[in-house]
Amino acid sequence: MTPNELFRLDYDLALALGWADLKPGVGWYGTSPDGHERTFQYWLAEQDSLAKVGLDRLYELLGRTAGYNHAHFQLSYEEGLLKAEYHLYRTDKVPGVEWQEWTGDSPQNEQKPFYVATAKAIIKMVKELTE
């Protein structure tokens, strides 16, 4: 992923995580979901894990629709490709059967492969759930 592509991914991820008024600078500067103006990358560095931030966001969006059971995040790699997946199970559908999944991937030798794969999965997930 080129620096420009990574910069664009940061922007899409910030939007997916509920940021607003984003302006480019050293990174992206904007308004976080709790209404504070700050730099997105600094905020992200303070979070425990992007995987958990994505799960938090998923639960937040699901809160508006009843009947979900649980969700989880999974990381695996095979043949040089790292795969990040969010899986959702819903109680109002067939119990125990997966309802939806969102996947992102990145070559393992890329810089920050976890970040890239997980960000892609979060962006897809939020896009689909908010359309």
Place this chain on the structure above:
Amino acid sequence: MSRLTVNECGQLMVALGWTQLREANRKWYGTTPDGVRSSLGAWFEEVDNLGLLGLKRADQLIKERGLPLGGLFFETMMTLNVVTTTFEIDSTNSSDTWQFSSSSSMGVPGAETAATARAIINMIKELTE
């Protein structure tokens, strides 16, 4: 479960292949697996994800020991109050599956990191015994 103790931080470093460990003022220093002198805190800031590090380390040990590897996964599951992380190792030549899990209360700062670190410590202990 609580945050990682100083002792557990040391165990995590050993599990991830650090050598020449030294503790000073409740902080750990040592040599990283790629041979660089560093502190655990500084290294953590550069690390893309702890779960991924655990996967890579397990993969390396499994290959070194010649174990038949079918699949290797890291999973984070979150309920309202608890985050649980699990490493799963699947074998090719049987239906054997090994799972190493740990949970942390969501109220604890660094909950996922603590759960992941404990799961890594247990998994690597098992793979190196």
